[in-house]
Structures are given as structure tokens and as C-alpha cells.
Amino acid sequence: MGDRPVGFQNVWLLLSSAGALGTDRTIWRLAFRNVFRNFRRTAIVTAAIAVGVGGTLLTMALNFGLMVQMVDTAIATDLGHVQVHGAGFDRDPSLDVRMRAAERVGREVIGEAPGVRAWAPRIRSEALVFSPRASAGVTLIGVDPKREAEVSSIAASLTAGQYLGETKRRVLLGEKLARRLGVAVGGKLVVSAQDTSGDMTGEAFRVGGLFRTASTAVDEGVIYLWLHEASAMLGLDDEISEFALLASDRTVADPLRDALVAELGDGFEVRTWGELQPLLVYMIEMFESMGWIIYAVVFVAMTFGIANVLLMSVHERIREIGIVMAIGMRPSRVVAMVLAEGVMLSALGLAFGLLATAGLLWVFRDGIDLSVWEAGLSAYGIGNRIVPVVRPGDLMAPVVATILTAFAASLWPALRAARIAPADAVRRV
């Protein structure tokens, strides 16, 4: 039974064994018995596959959970699913690009677009805010408090004071910014910005409330105030910078954008969250390709283990295989038998792996607390609690990979088994 290079003969053997696998149930029954012939060995290799599949799946689920959370947090904090700006805002995100007749456009077009769950108008401007102690450069956002609360999570993120209400001249700012400015709720701030005619204006406000979001950028660099007060301060007349829209979920952002583009025509820029923050999309793509690398690495390692077990299994049955071949079993069916054994072994490991993953997902159903890494996470807009997310597609990957691994690993042992010469084999002890 010398080794010969893989050649036409082997390809033929494999093709004909595929036929046997499809038609012959005896092959599968034989394979099943062989799998359990050495229980300990099967248990160990099954455990290896289970750890590989389960570990990889869980890692992927956590990664994806992290991504989902990052995107959802960004969307909820202030991104929205779709934003509408005046044409040219992408190039020049300043007060120079404004949308006129905001009231009417909002009510008649934005609010009526198909699939819109909530929308809010915003004025954005760069501003300087100073307290008796310090100053900071910030983005000033004028909002309609009622509408804003439906679109963004600022209202829900308040940790002190009150949301914007009846009281005039109130601003909301992040706790971090408040600490830097040395102000508390009720404290006085001067907000200074350049109005549309290019003059610096400054107006006094009191701190109405403090918030803490998952994003350091928002907590340190944004203040919220009433839309009409921002409008008056900046010298705007029914003009705004932005509409933020929420759809039913982020996958329907694209059709919503298309509908708005058709409705609004030129003079407006309509962009989805992915277009506004392409980095979020890149990040998801990168994590996905990273997941495939992890699969590849772990499954290659598993291939060695499975191949080894099958090789042993064939090796210790040389005599037996020799005898069945001597009494007329075709080499193609011997190949089929070993392949079936490999597939069963892997399927068993896969089943345990999936079971273990399901158990771990259940354990972590409320998320994994990562608050020790809060500063690192919030700098990139991720919350502290990561809930693992498994999509149906994620389950396909390990199934396909396991089957491929099983075949790759069984190939060599199977072909070796088929080349056993009956005459030599039966003479062995």
C-alpha cells in the first residue's frame, strides 16, 4: 500500500463515492457504528469541534453585538436613519447652507414621506460657550424639544435638571462639558456664535439639564437649546440646517432616502446613516471579514484533529477493510464510508457546538457588562453592555465550514483506506 500521488484515479474514486454516499444507506450505518467504536476518541474530537464552533460563533456574536450597538447608539444619539440638508452641506457643513421654509417642508414633505416614524428639525452652528470659569468650543444645536425627543435619545439621557420646556433660555449640555466649564444645573453660560451676517453675537443662558450619552464627542462638544432661540440668536428666518428622520429600522433607510430625493428634488441633500458615517459601515465590513479569518484559522486547526482521528480509525481497521474489500466491496464505497464517518464526526461536534453556543447566548442574554472599559468604549460611541447578536446567516457559516472541513479532513484517510491491498491487509494482526 504505497503512497501514490493524487491523480485521475483518485478523482474518479471520489466521484463514484459521492454516488454511493447519495444512494447507499448501509454506508451511513457503517459510518455511524465506526464513529462510536472508540467512544473516548470521538468524545475528544467532538469536544474540539464544539469548542471551535461554539467559541467562534460566540466571538462573532459579540463582535456583531458590539457593531450593532455602536451603529444603533450613533443613530439614537443624534444621527437618525436619514438626514436632510440643503445642497452643499456635505462639502460645507456650516450655517451658509440652510433650508428655507422649514415649517412647510417639514410638515408637508418630510412628515408625509413613506416609512417615516419620527422627524425633527435642527439648526447647527459652531459656537463658543463660556462660564465664569472657562470656555469651550462646541456645536450648538437648536431643536424642537418635542420632536427631538422622538428622534434622539438626548431627552432620555438626562442625569440632572429638566429637559427643554416652557422655561426660556435654557441649554442642555453633557456632564463632561459641564464639569469642564464648572457649571451645574441653573448655572449661567454665555453662548457666542457668528450670525448669518458675520457678526459675533453672544447671549446668556442657564443650564437647564445635563445628559450623559454613550458618545464622548456629544458629551464634550454639543449643547442643545430651543430652535426658536437659536434661530433668533443666529438671525435666521424659518430656516434650519437639518432634518433628522427615524424610519422603522435602519435597513429601510435606503428606500426612505430614495423617496425623499424624488419628492424634494434639487436643492436638498438626502443621506442615510451609512452615507453620513461611512466609517460605521466600514467597521461592520471589517469585523465581518475578521470573523471569516477567525473561522478559517480555527477550522484549519480542526482539520488536523479530524484527519488524525480518521487516519487512526482507518489504520486500526486495515484488516477489516481488507477483508470487506476481499469479499467484494468496491474501493469507491470504502472511500464513501470514511467520508461519511468524517461528516458524522463533524456533524456531531457541530451539534454540540451549536448547543453550547445556544446555552452561552442564553447565559449572556442580558449582555456582557464591559463597564471596566467604559472610557475606551464611550470614546467610540459604544455603551457598556454588549448583547451578543446572532443572525441566521451567522449560523450558515459554521455549518458550511464544518462540512467543508469534514471533507477536507477525510480526503486523505479515505483515499488511503481505498488503496489498502486486501492480500496484505488480511495477513496483518
Added chain:
Amino acid sequence: MGLELRLAWRNVWRNPRRTGLTIAATVFAVFLVVFFVAMSAGVHEKMIEDSVRVHSGHLTVTGEGYLENKTLEYGMRWGDPLLEALESDPAVTGIAPRVTGFGLLSKTAKAQGVMVMGVDPAREGTVSTLPDRIQEGRFLTGETPRGIVLGSRLAKNLGALPGDELLLYSVAYSLEMAYELFTVVGVMRLPEPALDRRFAAIRLTDAQEFFVYGDLVTEVALLTSSAEAAAPLAQRLRDELPQPRARPLAVHTWNEVMPDLEQLLLLDDAQMYITLAILVIVVAFGILNTILMAVLERTRELGVMLALGFRPAAIFRLVYLESLMLAAVGLGIGLALAIPAVFWFEAHPIWIESEAMAGMVEMFGMEPVMTWKFKITNPIGSAATILGIASLAALYPAWKASRARPVDALRAI
């Protein structure tokens, strides 16, 4: 002992195919562990170095309380006594005093909130790479007053070119309004987009004048040989620096100044180690299986050895040695392949071509380049892990082998 070693070595090669497969799996795992740990070390070091050379330096000396509040109120006096004290420590390789404030920078009708950093043009280059990041025009010089250098995205948003005049508007230390016209002398590209959009540099003396700050600075950034050298140097400086009477000085290391960066690196490491742990466990099961099979098929032989007077402890050692040898051969080949690979990649870093990837990497404040870094702890740690896991995997087969009763074993086929 010599006999046991020889026996173990022969037993390892009794079934060359099985041993070969197990060794191949070990080589694969060792290679990946060493390679990825080195990549992570390289990328992380690059991230730290890139960040410290934009922001903080390896160490930042500030007035106590500045780091928490970042306002002009917590300034510190900058003068010859402090400079001499810092220069006298040989580990300090760069010293850059700065005044960091916030302001609104406007050009005609456009305004942008910015972080204004007053830097000493002659000293800044010893700590940060700001002077090398100029894309257009030039960096600040000692001679020309009221020049300003802008981040490239800031310049784009303002529509400002070298030669343009900008109005900087802020609140001075005296809490009076401060206005001043500055002339753009250069545009620089900063790796971090968020910073690039909001960063402007002026001369230290202009900043002190603008903020009515006298001879105070907000921070002094220091550079030393490496990120690891920061902590001991910080400790030394805390003890040795002359403490002013008014407000004590605080010495911070890079990870205190940028806790988010340190935590990001830890999170990244955690993720990598989990993946590598899965890989190593899968390989460990392979070793376990091989050794267990090798023991089970030798039941009779081991029984004979026991009957001839081999002590169970000797059998245990024999099987243990086999497992360690198996792992050691894989380890040796794996290291022999991985270490040169790491050195090669260390000398040939890979620039990320994909725009999407590059953009993402830049968001974390790093240049889009993959680097590797060989640390001696890496192969030592990998070796300890593989040998440790092999000794764990050998436990059960070795125990099983040593426990066999000669009478039963001899009867087994």
C-alpha cells in the same frame, strides 16, 4: 532518565503520520499565536507612538487639577528652573511647553470652534510631529508674530489658505473677551479626523499674550524613549521636580492622559487572546487525542513494562515526556517559521491600500499601516502556553497508562 528520554522519543515517532499531523497542527497554532501577538504589539505600539506624538507626549506635566478640568485656571509657571530640572534628567528626550485654549475661529461668515494650542516653534518638534505634518505653507517660526497653522479639514471647512487672515475669538484668563487677527502660515494634516477638524496652533508667546496668561503654560509635554519608560520616569519626576508654592505640579503618563486609548488597546487585546485561546484549545484536544491513542494501542506493551518492574511513576513520566516532546517539536518548528516572518514584516510594514480600511484606522488616530513588533516575551509566552497546554493534555493519558494493572494489560490485545 536517559532511558526514559530515548523511549519517549522513539514512541513519538512510532506512528509518523499521526505525529506529523499533530505537529502540523501545533506548528500552525504556534505560528499564528506568535504572528498575531507580534502584529498586535506592533500595531498597538504604533497607535501609542502616533497618539503621543500628536497629543500628549509620553508624559505631561501640568498644574494639579488641569487634566480633570482642562481650563486655563490650572496653569503652571514655565521658566528656567523647571526647564533645567527637566533637562537634567537624561531620560527626557523632548520638552514642549504649551498653552491649550479653546476659541472660535472665523473667516468672513464662517466660524468654527477650535482647540488653539500655543507651541514653542523651536521646541515643539522635539516632542510632537506637528512641524512635520505641514502640507501647505510652513510651520510657525520664532520671528513672525501672529501666524496660525490649521488642521487640513479645519482649513477646508473655513475655506482658508496660507496668507488669509482669520479672527480668533475667545475668553482670556482674565475672563475678558479676547480678539485677535492671525495670518494663516500653514496647513497640516493630522491623523485623527476629529482633531484635524478642530485644531489650530499658534506661537506660545502669542498664546500667552492672547489669553493674557503671563509666563504660564497649561502643560509641558515630554518625550522619552518608549511608552514603557514613561511610568518610571514619571515617578522620578514626581519626586525630583521643584514644586512651586502656589499650585503643585502633577506628572501624568500617556495612559492617564488618554485612558480611552489604553482601554481600546486592552479591549482589542482581550478579543485577540480569546480567538487565540480557542485555537490553542482546539490544538490541545488534538494533542490529547494523539497521546491517548498512543497509550491505548500500547496497553499490552505498557503492561509488559509494568510486569518487568517499571514503576507506575516511570510510566507516567514516559507518557508525559512523549506529550511534551510532541509539543516541543511543533513549538520549535513553529517558532523557527514565525520569528523570521515577524522580523521580515517588522522590516516591511504593510500600508493599507483600501480607502475604507484606511479611513477606519485613521479614526483611531493611527496612520494606515500594519506593523509588527518582536518582543522576547512573545515567543516565551507562546512556548509556555503550548508546553503548559500539552502538559495538561498529557495528564489524563499518562494517568491512565500508569494505572494499568499488568495482569489485565497483558490479557488485552
